[in-house]
Amino acid sequence: MSKPSIRPDTGASYRQSKRELFVMIAAWAVTGLWVLGYNSQAAYAAETETPVRMLFGLPRWTVIGWLLPLLVANAFTIWFCLRFMRDEPMEVLPEDE
Amino acid sequence: MTGADFMLASAAGNAALISFALYMVVVFVLAGLANREQSGKSFLNEYFLGSRNLGMWAFAFTYAATSASGGSFMGFPSLIYTHGWVMALWIAGYIIVPLVAIGLIAKRLNQVARKSGSITVPELLRKRLGSDNVGTVATVLLVFFQFFFLLAQFKAGAKIMTTLLGDVGVYQTAVVMVDRFTAPIPWVGAAEADYLLCLLVFAASVVAYTAWGGFRAVVWTDMMQGLIMGLGVVILLGLVLTQVGGLSNATQELSRQVPPRDGNATLVRTESASSLVLAKGTWLEMPAEEKRQPFVRLKEVVEFSKGQTEFVGVPVIEVRTSVENATELKSIRAQVKDVGVSAQAVDVEGYQYGDDKPGVYVSAPGPKSSSGMGFLPIMLAVSFFCFWPFAGAAQPSYMARQMAFKDIPTLRHSIIFVALYFSLIYFPLIIIFTCGRVLLPGWEIDADRVMPEMATFLTSTAGVPWLAGLLVAAPFAAVMSSVDSFLLLVSGSVVRDVYQRKNPKASEIQMKKVTYWTTVGVGALAMFAMLNPPQFLQDLIVFGSGGLGASFLMPVILTLYWPDLTPRATVAGMISGGGAMAVFYLIGYLVHDKFSPYELLSLHPFIWSVLVSALVMLATSKGSRPTDPKLVEKYFGNVVNEEGKA
Numbered sequence: 001m002s003k004p005s006i007r008p009d010t011g012a013s014y015r016q017s018k019r020e021l022f023v024m025i026a027a028w029a030v031t032g033l034w035v036l037g038y039n040s041q042a043a044y045a046a047e048t049e050t051p052v053r054m055l056f057g058l059p060r061w062t063v064i065g066w067l068l069p070l071l072v073a074n075a076f077t078i079w080f081c082l083r084f085m086r087d088e089p090m091e092v093l094p095e096d097e
Numbered sequence: 098m099t100g101a102d103f104m105l106a107s108a109a110g111n112a113a114l115i116s117f118a119l120y121m122v123v124v125f126v127l128a129g130l131a132n133r134e135q136s137g138k139s140f141l142n143e144y145f146l147g148s149r150n151l152g153m154w155a156f157a158f159t160y161a162a163t164s165a166s167g168g169s170f171m172g173f174p175s176l177i178y179t180h181g182w183v184m185a186l187w188i189a190g191y192i193i194v195p196l197v198a199i200g201l202i203a204k205r206l207n208q209v210a211r212k213s214g215s216i217t218v219p220e221l222l223r224k225r226l227g228s229d230n231v232g233t234v235a236t237v238l239l240v241f242f243q244f245f246f247l248l249a250q251f252k253a254g255a256k257i258m259t260t261l262l263g264d265v266g267v268y269q270t271a272v273v274m275v276d277r278f279t280a281p282i283p284w285v286g287a288a289e290a291d292y293l294l295c296l297l298v299f300a301a302s303v304v305a306y307t308a309w310g311g312f313r314a315v316v317w318t319d320m321m322q323g324l325i326m327g328l329g330v331v332i333l334l335g336l337v338l339t340q341v342g343g344l345s346n347a348t349q350e351l352s353r354q355v356p357p358r359d360g361n362a363t364l365v366r367t368e369s370a371s372s373l374v375l376a377k378g379t380w381l382e383m384p385a386e387e388k389r390q391p392f393v394r395l396k397e398v399v400e401f402s403k404g405q406t407e408f409v410g411v412p413v414i415e416v417r418t419s420v421e422n423a424t425e426l427k428s429i430r431a432q433v434k435d436v437g438v439s440a441q442a443v444d445v446e447g448y449q450y451g452d453d454k455p456g457v458y459v460s461a462p463g464p465k466s467s468s469g470m471g472f473l474p475i476m477l478a479v480s481f482f483c484f485w486p487f488a489g490a491a492q493p494s495y496m497a498r499q500m501a502f503k504d505i506p507t508l509r510h511s512i513i514f515v516a517l518y519f520s521l522i523y524f525p526l527i528i529i530f531t532c533g534r535v536l537l538p539g540w541e542i543d544a545d546r547v548m549p550e551m552a553t554f555l556t557s558t559a560g561v562p563w564l565a566g567l568l569v570a571a572p573f574a575a576v577m578s579s580v581d582s583f584l585l586l587v588s589g590s591v592v593r594d595v596y597q598r599k600n601p602k603a604s605e606i607q608m609k610k611v612t613y614w615t616t617v618g619v620g621a622l623a624m625f626a627m628l629n630p631p632q633f634l635q636d637l638i639v640f641g642s643g644g645l646g647a648s649f650l651m652p653v654i655l656t657l658y659w660p661d662l663t664p665r666a667t668v669a670g671m672i673s674g675g676g677a678m679a680v681f682y683l684i685g686y687l688v689h690d691k692f693s694p695y696e697l698l699s700l701h702p703f704i705w706s707v708l709v710s711a712l713v714m715l716a717t718s719k720g721s722r723p724t725d726p727k728l729v730e731k732y733f734g735n736v737v738n739e740e741g742k743a
Contacts, residue, residue, distance in 0.1 A: 009734065011733065012734070014732075014733050017205045017658070020200065021658065027193060032482050035192065043460060044460065045460075046456065046461070047460035049456065052352035058344060058348060061460075062182060065186075067524065069192055073193050074516050074520060080512075081513050085200070085508075085509050087504075087506060087509075088204065090211060090503070090505070
């Protein structure tokens, strides 16, 4: 994470925000592929399983298709916020109209 | 009710009342302190944005608490209880919500708001694009859709209070008085007296502290409420897992459950020398079948008069418990009382999807009474995965918070905090209320009340009835923290974007008066509209948040990230997005004969509405008057040269 410049640079700040936007959307898409891709098979097939397949006392599909991606997404979020998202100097607040 | 039951219920009720009263005292103390903070500062900037200096804890908690609304603690539990584990897939978008919903626009939004000196979202759009029309359309759409969201929260708040105070003597006396006073009044008299009283108390208190303390009071109370919610969920989880006999046992029993059947029965009693009142929720045991033990549960109060032996057409549900489900059977039989009444001529109908189908509560698409497709077909799951993060990003109530944090480190740390906080709230909630199906069966008769009923049941069974107050305060806190934010948002739009535009020279005293009375007026209007509310909270919440998302998602994102966006395209995008959402619900109403969305190709209307909005904006931008280049440079820097464009 780089240190903010002394004076705000609107253009540079805008471009950095746009880069961050694309990374966030990519993270959302990857999570969606995992959760929906896996569960479109596992969760919808679980109805016919007798007895129900469990992992840690939960239906197996909820652990692999929900809990695990949640943990991975949280790890990514921590990395993104601490390492990728850049600090920017904040504008001086103008007087209210 | 036996003497022991009565003692237990009274103890729980009094303890809950004391906890609740303490909670309200703290809320008003915080509002008073916040009111003192307003002195010496610009009234509007302080009242609506807390002078833009929210630190990490304040920003993170107020965001999380506002997001975890009555829907999270009332509507969501009700849906988990009704449809089972498929709700994990329904809410799966929350896995990535903190990053996307906050990160997507927060940084740019805060910067543009500071540059423009904006206090509200419509004001920000107006100033960034240099167009009054943009601000006006944004205000109208914001107030319209936000009001639906507000309505749902009012209903949730009142429902929680009815359960919380149900056994308190003073409260019951007050209910009788309210009933006598309001029964002859049209519209008002149609509401249940207990609900009416609680709605009035809830509305009065939340409006009072919001108007008194403004944004800072809302943020401080949100912090407290966020803590209570987190603590409440952790305690509930511990209690439920202990009492259900472990997670494995709960999942196995759940996998053997089948959905209840709904219909009517004839009640017959053997002895008729005196009158008899059977409460709503009374259980009656039916003759056993080979693998299932059927029970009937009353959906309404039944009053046998003296000499009456038969009651025809009583609304009931039939719960058919697996004989292997020891915990569930024990729970129901503990509630079955020998009242000398039996159910005969039971005429019930099963769910269109899931009837007599074990496994339906631990799999997708989940049971549904009104559709043969099940609760969540895969395309609808895809819709919701898009809906939660992106509709969340476009909620003006969250945007107001994103305009108020003090610097970027605050934002970065807050996103991490909210991610962890949501993980500790939503996953446990699913566990708690799927276990709730085993511990407290038959609450399909009033599924919206399952959260407070669970709290009361679990604490009473554990011998700590005083905890019920804290646990029920969790959803109540969730509701309050949302209501206060929405009230502030709506009143902010009216005051800043309507009144101040018409009266630019209004004095600070005049602004204060208008602000207070607008807050009170909006609250009173919401209360009146909710006197006779629809059944499912979640329908209203999804419509409100979906409408806001469809109206603002593409216009706000493009306002912040696309220098070439034109004012006309923004207006067209907002109207087409919000309008498409309303049209899908109108078609849904005509097709289903109830307030529900029409899901074209099984996709939620939000997806279609956002697509319509985006396409309309792109099409309208071509050929319409461009934004003033000075404004583009102000908000995007020298982007034309630096990006190599002509």
